Amino acid sequence: MNKTILLNNRPNGKPQESDFKFTNEDTPEVTSGEVLLKTRYVSVDPYMRGRMSDADSYVEPFQLQKPINSGIIAEVIESKNDSFSKGDFVSGMLDWKEYQTNNGNELLKVDADKAPLSAYLGILGMTGLTAYFGLTKIGNPQKGETIVVSGAAGAVGTIVGQIGKILSCRVVGIAGTDEKGEMLKSKFGFDAAINYNTTEDMTKAIADAAPNGVDVYYDNVGGTISDSVHANINRFGRIVVCGAISLYNSTSIPTGPRVEPFLIKKSVLMQGFIIGNYADKFPEGMDKLSQWLKAEKLNFSETIVEGFDNIPNAFLDLFEGKNKGKMIVKV
Amino acid sequence: MNKTILLNNRPNGKPQESDFKFTNEDTPEVTSGEVLLKTRYVSVDPYMRGRMSDADSYVEPFQLQKPINSGIIAEVIESKNDSFSKGDFVSGMLDWKEYQTNNGNELLKVDADKAPLSAYLGILGMTGLTAYFGLTKIGNPQKGETIVVSGAAGAVGTIVGQIGKILSCRVVGIAGTDEKGEMLKSKFGFDAAINYNTTEDMTKAIADAAPNGVDVYYDNVGGTISDSVHANINRFGRIVVCGAISLYNSTSIPTGPRVEPFLIKKSVLMQGFIIGNYADKFPEGMDKLSQWLKAEKLNFSETIVEGFDNIPNAFLDLFEGKNKGKMIVKV
Numbered sequence: 001m002n003k004t005i006l007l008n009n010r011p012n013g014k015p016q017e018s019d020f021k022f023t024n025e026d027t028p029e030v031t032s033g034e035v036l037l038k039t040r041y042v043s044v045d046p047y048m049r050g051r052m053s054d055a056d057s058y059v060e061p062f063q064l065q066k067p068i069n070s071g072i073i074a075e076v077i078e079s080k081n082d083s084f085s086k087g088d089f090v091s092g093m094l095d096w097k098e099y100q101t102n103n104g105n106e107l108l109k110v111d112a113d114k115a116p117l118s119a120y121l122g123i124l125g126m127t128g129l130t131a132y133f134g135l136t137k138i139g140n141p142q143k144g145e146t147i148v149v150s151g152a153a154g155a156v157g158t159i160v161g162q163i164g165k166i167l168s169c170r171v172v173g174i175a176g177t178d179e180k181g182e183m184l185k186s187k188f189g190f191d192a193a194i195n196y197n198t199t200e201d202m203t204k205a206i207a208d209a210a211p212n213g214v215d216v217y218y219d220n221v222g223g224t225i226s227d228s229v230h231a232n233i234n235r236f237g238r239i240v241v242c243g244a245i246s247l248y249n250s251t252s253i254p255t256g257p258r259v260e261p262f263l264i265k266k267s268v269l270m271q272g273f274i275i276g277n278y279a280d281k282f283p284e285g286m287d288k289l290s291q292w293l294k295a296e297k298l299n300f301s302e303t304i305v306e307g308f309d310n311i312p313n314a315f316l317d318l319f320e321g322k323n324k325g326k327m328i329v330k331v
Numbered sequence: 332m333n334k335t336i337l338l339n340n341r342p343n344g345k346p347q348e349s350d351f352k353f354t355n356e357d358t359p360e361v362t363s364g365e366v367l368l369k370t371r372y373v374s375v376d377p378y379m380r381g382r383m384s385d386a387d388s389y390v391e392p393f394q395l396q397k398p399i400n401s402g403i404i405a406e407v408i409e410s411k412n413d414s415f416s417k418g419d420f421v422s423g424m425l426d427w428k429e430y431q432t433n434n435g436n437e438l439l440k441v442d443a444d445k446a447p448l449s450a451y452l453g454i455l456g457m458t459g460l461t462a463y464f465g466l467t468k469i470g471n472p473q474k475g476e477t478i479v480v481s482g483a484a485g486a487v488g489t490i491v492g493q494i495g496k497i498l499s500c501r502v503v504g505i506a507g508t509d510e511k512g513e514m515l516k517s518k519f520g521f522d523a524a525i526n527y528n529t530t531e532d533m534t535k536a537i538a539d540a541a542p543n544g545v546d547v548y549y550d551n552v553g554g555t556i557s558d559s560v561h562a563n564i565n566r567f568g569r570i571v572v573c574g575a576i577s578l579y580n581s582t583s584i585p586t587g588p589r590v591e592p593f594l595i596k597k598s599v600l601m602q603g604f605i606i607g608n609y610a611d612k613f614p615e616g617m618d619k620l621s622q623w624l625k626a627e628k629l630n631f632s633e634t635i636v637e638g639f640d641n642i643p644n645a646f647l648d649l650f651e652g653k654n655k656g657k658m659i660v661k662v
Contacts, residue, residue, distance in 0.1 A: 222592075268603050
């Protein structure tokens with residue numbers, strides 16, 4: 001018995017449980033050069049919504065009736081590959097299966113003694129690197145500048161805000177509950193937090209929280225929240241376009257105020273990116289994040305859901321904002 | 332008698348003749364350190380629409396019941412300033428007056444023997460510099476890439492396209508008549524031209540004209556024309572946001588498809604700018620443009636309207652696309 005989760009339908013709008021299908025396969029045989037992996041931690045991430053559609057994108061869409069894949073930490077339980085031993089932990093883009101074989105070519109060994117295993121899906125994985133490169137290479141914040149982060153209580157947002165503080169900036173977070181806002185300030189050192197669900201005039205609230213205007217906007221959400229940040233952007237401002245979770249489930253083309261007038265008026269940069277663009281600089285990013293983590297300058301937050309069967313629901317909960325920090329399923 | 336043109340009303344939507352008022356002033360007396368200037372050529376430019384409104388902007392709004400100003404080439408007809416002699420020609424931001432005095436601090440002498448005087452308002456002035464810096468510093472086109480220019484038959488657009496050809500790119504221009512399109516190809520060396528007024532499916536037309544996709548989009552217009560270019564942008568594309576003439580007269584906040592999804596999916600950069608940002612590099616730009624002009628690698632196009640009284644109408648005609656190349660009034 002080897003539980004596997006397939007893509008059953010391409011969602012129209014918000015994904016649902018019925019878009020996923022559970023099947024049972026036989027546990028695979030390990031052939032020469034391969035390892036047998038047992039899934040331990042599964043990352044669920046907003047960008048995966050894009051892969052559920054059949055649209056032209058920067059990553060291949062998931063195939064209908066085939067296993068979904070994502071970032072996974074697995075344990076090597078049998079090895080016929082000289083590079084890996086039984087008991088090793090590895091990280092990689094792997095299928096949503098309890099057990100699978102792999103040739104090891106794209107697996108990375110991770111050290112359970114240096115950090116909790118789940119951290120390699122978050123702060124020491126793609127999430128941390130996304131925060132680090134987007135903020136430093138595109139946002140390029142200077143000492144004393146003001147950074148606003150949307151989706152601030154999410155996996156990337158909490159790290160962006162902390163790096164902003166390490167770089168001596170004022171950091172304002174936008175999140176969806178007062179509890180998240182409190183966490184941003186107490187646990188992650190944000191200077192201010194705004195609850196977009198209870199704030200009537202977001203443009204004014206951002207102006208109040210960023211009295212010198214917004215120099216860097218690290219955007220994880222898009223939509224009307226971003227409109228109110230754009231209204232407060234400073235001359236020569238930089239907008240890091242990392243994600244647009246508020247738009248991903250839209251069934252029509254999302255519309256909003258055109259950006260060209262303020263881009264010209266304020267000489268503003270907007271730059272979209274995916275983390276793969278920085279692949280040749282990953283070692284630099286990992287070094288920085290590990291140093292800061294070791295020096296206790298970085299805190300991290302995880303929402304850990306238990307059980308293989310709960311993977312689809314953990315993914316669906318992302319779109320309800322139910323996670324604080326990185327959403328991970330422990331198998 | 333010294334005719335002067337004042338801002339009479341702040342326009343609501345499209346500017347009208349009644350937004351301008353003609354008055355007569357006495358010809359001013361020249362005091363020590365000053366020059367008396369006679370206006371010879373007046374530049375009218377789309378960006379001036381912004382200055383007619385009272386909104387927060389990067390340049391001061393025009394004052395109601397005060398003279399409007401713009402780029403002007405004037406002749407020194409009397410001088411009490413050691414730096415200037417009677418008969419010199421100068422360029423500067425000057426008032427819409429037949430005669431005016433000036434302390435000379437921000438005037439630039441121009442050489443009527445090196446280029447026609449009007450060129451100093453166009454290809455050897457702010458227009459040429461706007462094309463040069465926007466394209467090279469933001470668009471950063473590489474040999475063999477495809478550049479699309481909107482407002483291609485306008486003052487900036489014709490120069491952008493030619494610089495693109497000098498840099499060995501494929502250049503596609505978007506303009507509003509077949510006649511303009513022919514001019515882009517025959518006079519300015521564009522590889523292809525698209526008439527947005529007669530093309531039903533702009534997205535497809537751009538795809539056909541740019542079979543390898545769009546690497547650099549030099550945008551002078553904004554709006555739905557830009558939407559169709561965005562739909563064809565390549566991974567790592569660069570959008571130079573220079574102008575948005577299609578949006579300037581809008582009486583409500585212009586809306587359109589949100590850009591974040593394609594910015595992320597294709598890792599695209601959008602950068603707004605004004606030419607003043609590059610002030611410290613103007614000599615570099617002037618050198619390049621003069622060299623290319625001398626080597627006959629750059630052609631330029633002007634629509635010259637005659638008569639001081641026609642300045643407001645020449646400005647209004649910009650919004651009807653009546654100009655080819657730089658719109659200039661000869662006084």
